[in-house]
Amino acid sequence: MTKKNAKAYWKENIRYVLILLFIWFIVSFGAGILFKDALNEFKVGGFKLGFWFAQQGSMYVFVILIFVYVRLMNKLDKKYGYDA
Numbered sequence: 001m002t003k004k005n006a007k008a009y010w011k012e013n014i015r016y017v018l019i020l021l022f023i024w025f026i027v028s029f030g031a032g033i034l035f036k037d038a039l040n041e042f043k044v045g046g047f048k049l050g051f052w053f054a055q056q057g058s059m060y061v062f063v064i065l066i067f068v069y070v071r072l073m074n075k076l077d078k079k080y081g082y083d084a
Contacts, residue, residue: 009080016072020065028058 031039032054039050047055077083 027061
């Protein structure tokens with residue numbers, strides 16, 4: 001791999017990481033704390049939605065984001081020839 005390809009690979013990788021961390025931040029901090037009052041108007045399984053996001057939802061989203069990251073990185077590896 002050339003230095004130019006390696007730089008492009010890492011630039012795209014960092015972009016993925018930042019986007020996924022932003023999503024996780026919005027879900028965990030935003031939904032669980034900032035938007036709690038608005039979300040508490042709805043219920044999930046008998047619990048207020050803001051409480052559910054603070055206790056359970058952010059963990060589920062984090063696990064889903066891990067799988068999304070793995071899939072994105074597998075595609076990126078193939079794109080740049082790291083899938084050998």
